[in-house]
Amino acid sequence: MQKQSVTNSNADVTSSTVETMPEGMEWMLDAKCRGAAAIEFFPSDGSGVERAMRVCATCSVQSECLEYALEHRIEHGVWGGASERERRRILKRRAATV
Numbered sequence: 001m002q003k004q005s006v007t008n009s010n011a012d013v014t015s016s017t018v019e020t021m022p023e024g025m026e027w028m029l030d031a032k033c034r035g036a037a038a039i040e041f042f043p044s045d046g047s048g049v050e051r052a053m054r055v056c057a058t059c060s061v062q063s064e065c066l067e068y069a070l071e072h073r074i075e076h077g078v079w080g081g082a083s084e085r086e087r088r089r090i091l092k093r094r095a096a097t098v
């Protein structure tokens, strides 16, 4: 899945694509969800969330993805193996420790 457009659709990832990748977003090239339908990571029910989280559990950029979502306060979807509710909890916990 491409939550953010990192390449032209159906284009192979090339070195020029990597060079034009916005700084700090290079991890998206290794996302396990690349190419998946967006709806898979923006599920409308709990079983969909669990399916997405199972993919995230095997993703090599899980921590980068989670930090990106937290940093950008992304409210919707599963990011970095965390549901919307889990990300809110993480942000709350972090705010409490600052």
Ligand code: SF4
Binding pocket: 030, 031, 032, 033, 034, 041, 055, 056, 057, 059, 060, 061, 062, 063, 065, 066, 078, 079, 080, 081
């Ligand atoms: S952790 Fe999940 S949502 Fe994030 S890039 Fe990997 S598969 Fe996609």
